Each structure stands twice: as C-alpha cells, then as structure tokens.
Amino acid sequence: MRSAAGDRYVRTRATRTFVSLTGPAGNIGDALIRRATLAWALGTSDELVVYTGDSPDVWLRQLGVPDDATVLRSKRSVARWLWMLATAPARPVLVFEAGEVPLHKGNGLREFVFLAETVIVRLKGGVVVRPPRGIRSPSNPSTWLHARAARLSQVALWRDAASAALVGGGVVAPDIGFAAAKGHPAAEARDELIVSLRGSRPMPGDEWIEAVRLTAEAAGLRVRTVVQVREDEPRARELADALGGDFEAWGDTDSVAHEENLRARYSRARLVISDRMHVLVLAAIDGAAPAELVPAPTRKITDAFAAVGIRDITLDAANARSSDMQEFLTTQLGRSGHIGERVDAARRRLDELEQQVRETIRMKRA
Structure with a gap:
C-alpha cells in the first residue's frame, strides 16, 4: 500500500495457510477427502504450507499439491510445522484434514498439540477450519481436549450427528468426499x-x-x-x-x-x-x-x-x-x-460451506 508521504510503498507481510494432508497413497478414499480439503485451503493466503507425514511423492500428485507450496514431510518435520505456525504473520489460517478422528486413550498428547495449534492461531487473530469429520473410539482425555479445540475453531463440521453430540454440538455437514460429485452416464x-x-x-x-x-x-x-x-x-x-x-x-x-x-x-x-x-x-x-x-x-x-x-x-x-x-x-x-x-444437494451444501469458510477468512483480514 502507498504510504502517507506518497513517495514509497509499505509492503504488508505475506499471509500464510497451513493444511494437514496425511494419508497412505494406497487408499483412494483418503486421497478423495484430502484433495477436497486442499481445495478449501487453496487461494486463502499468499503462502501455503502442507504437512503430508510420511506419504510418498505420488501422494502429492494425487492430491494436486501446488509446486510452490512448502511441503513438510515425515514426523521429523512436526517441530518445523509448529515453529512456522508460531512465527507466522498475523491472521494465519489452519485447516485440519477431513475424515476420521480416532480419540482412543493413546491420542491424548496428539490432541493436546492440536489444541495448542488452535490456540496459537486464534491468539494471532487467525482462522481455524475443521472440515467434516467423524469421531472414532472416543475416550478421555482425548475427547475433552478435542471438544475444547473444536469450540475454539471458527469452523467445526461433523459428518454425523453422533460425532457432533460427543463434542457438545456443532454443524452436521456432508462428508467432504461428496464435493467431487459430477455428471455421470445414465x-x-x-x-x-x-x-x-x-x-x-x-x-x-x-x-x-x-x-x-x-x-x-x-x-x-x-x-x-x-x-x-x-x-x-x-x-x-x-x-x-x-x-x-x-x-x-x-x-x-x-x-x-x-x-x-x-x-x-x-x-x-x-x-x-x-x-x-x-x-x-x-x-x-x-x-x-x-x-x-x-x-x-x-x-x-x-x-x-x-x-x-x-x-x-x-x-x-x-x-x-x-x-x-x-x-x-x-x-x-x-x-x-x-x-x-x-x-x-450434498455437493451444493459443501460448495456453500467452502464459500462461508472463504468469507470468514476475508472478514478476519479486512
């Protein structure tokens, strides 16, 4: 933007979106919903940071991850992910992956980390998006931590009413895989x-x-x-x-x-x-x-x-x-x-939800 003096430009810091897209390349269903998750994240910031875990190169092609994205691979890169999140410019966007959320007793530490990520983004004035998800094997403290994080997120969607009830309510939405619906032979x-x-x-x-x-x-x-x-x-x-x-x-x-x-x-x-x-x-x-x-x-x-x-x-x-x-x-x-x-109808509803996500981000940065 132009400065008050009119003779120089002040550059704003680039915005940053983080999206988690883990999953095995040997599961086409996981690719379907991760690709739809990526579609919600694309174009929401100047910089895209993608965490894919231990997935192989073909996974990036399968999802259509842009060449200019910063891709973090393997669990060894989790520390870098957290550092980039903590040092991100104001109003970052964090998009969790859609799908099944296991909340058995061994997942308490992981859910604590996810809660911490959510708090960091909210403190930085950013937006946290949880696309449609389903809870499996609920137990405490994992469920309690997950519910706290979901309530702190501006967008938290559930693909079934039972999962929404476990976290104390929320919006039930179609599984994000339905976003890929297309015309088909009679x-x-x-x-x-x-x-x-x-x-x-x-x-x-x-x-x-x-x-x-x-x-x-x-x-x-x-x-x-x-x-x-x-x-x-x-x-x-x-x-x-x-x-x-x-x-x-x-x-x-x-x-x-x-x-x-x-x-x-x-x-x-x-x-x-x-x-x-x-x-x-x-x-x-x-x-x-x-x-x-x-x-x-x-x-x-x-x-x-x-x-x-x-x-x-x-x-x-x-x-x-x-x-x-x-x-x-x-x-x-x-x-x-x-x-x-x-x-x-499910595809149209998911299109509406994606637009609501984008509008939420736009309003936060206005």
Whole structure:
C-alpha cells in the first residue's frame, strides 16, 4: 500500500495457510477427502504450507499439491510445522484434514498439540477450519481436549450427528468426499455390479455369494471386484473367484492412474457393494447405487449417509437369508434417481460451506 508521504510503498507481510494432508497413497478414499480439503485451503493466503507425514511423492500428485507450496514431510518435520505456525504473520489460517478422528486413550498428547495449534492461531487473530469429520473410539482425555479445540475453531463440521453430540454440538455437514460429485452416464449405460470389501473381515458365506450372484444375473449385470485400498487386493481376488466375476487388480499401477481407472469403473456400475465408506461415497458421486451388505455393520456408513438424506442402504447380513439379501440389493438398484438428487444437494451444501469458510477468512483480514 502507498504510504502517507506518497513517495514509497509499505509492503504488508505475506499471509500464510497451513493444511494437514496425511494419508497412505494406497487408499483412494483418503486421497478423495484430502484433495477436497486442499481445495478449501487453496487461494486463502499468499503462502501455503502442507504437512503430508510420511506419504510418498505420488501422494502429492494425487492430491494436486501446488509446486510452490512448502511441503513438510515425515514426523521429523512436526517441530518445523509448529515453529512456522508460531512465527507466522498475523491472521494465519489452519485447516485440519477431513475424515476420521480416532480419540482412543493413546491420542491424548496428539490432541493436546492440536489444541495448542488452535490456540496459537486464534491468539494471532487467525482462522481455524475443521472440515467434516467423524469421531472414532472416543475416550478421555482425548475427547475433552478435542471438544475444547473444536469450540475454539471458527469452523467445526461433523459428518454425523453422533460425532457432533460427543463434542457438545456443532454443524452436521456432508462428508467432504461428496464435493467431487459430477455428471455421470445414465442407468441404461451401466452394465456392472461392483464389489469391494475389507480384507480384514471374514470372507462372506455361501448365502451372501449366492445373493450377489443371483441379483447380478437377474439385472443382467456383469460382476466385477475392485481394489480401493491396497490391503484389500487378495480379498478382491477371492471374491471374483467365488462370484464368477472379473477381478480388477491394482498391481503395479501408480495411485493416480489407478484412481482414474477405478472412477471409470464406478461410472459403469449400477450397484456397488462395500463395507468401506468412501467406496460407497465414490460410487454414489459417480452415479452408482451404494449398498453396505456385511455381518454386524458399524454405524459409520449409516450415519454419514443419513447426514445427506440417504437412508436404508445397509443390511446386516449376519442372520439374513439369501432371499432377504437379494430383495435388499434389488431395492437398491431402483434408488439411483433418489440417491443422485441427494448427492447433488450434498455437493451444493459443501460448495456453500467452502464459500462461508472463504468469507470468514476475508472478514478476519479486512
């Protein structure tokens, strides 16, 4: 800006945004929500500082981290992150990563550090943003510390009502993965039923296999198993053999190319069956009907989809007969129109929230 004397310029100190984007390159769902988190941070300051933990180079490409960002790698750089935060120019922005927040007993120290970061930014007149998150394994003192930090943040969003209640209330919002919703082929252009299950669960039983196979046959769909998390690859191979379907390996393909291949598959699917939340989110935003069909499902998927108005996509397979499972899956096949409407509404809501975040930052710096 021009000085009062009019013969020189006074330069203001550059603004700085910090964003945490950790995650394994072998998990496409993590990449989806971290990339959406980065989108909320881009353009909010002159300088962008990104913490990625121990992630490999391909992770930066997968998320689209700008070349001019300051990237801090490995846990050894945490001290530098904290120093840059403490010495940042006035009114910095701190954006925490979206996703699941484990608050078990071993996380008390980590939550204390996050609370300290929040306090530092607030004392410097800055803005703290917590995109939609879900709490897992709550225990004290971790939950108490997390709740204090959330209440000190100008923006604290929760992807399910249960998580909001644990911290004493807050705004329930769609999982940030729904921000990537796009146009997709009509149902008549879709000819596959896709399955992607956790490798850590037991292999589904004979009635489950029969229900999925018969549902696909009745709908004229080809069965394909895919891998969205690298550790699930052996299970996908087993399922393809049991179902008589095609197996889509991850193999040596890098994460960027594999994600493109996977999204293309979801765009050809009418139904996607999984017990991984972001398999079903990706399926839904690419136009397929999502279905969770496993024994003893957790509330995680049910609650997060309910937050965007999508209900009844889960069936506990523990005591269900093959006919019950077929009826459930057939019902899901007919819900693509309703699910598409809710997905579009979720994307619009996330667009509104992003604009609110940017306006909050702008007003703080006005």
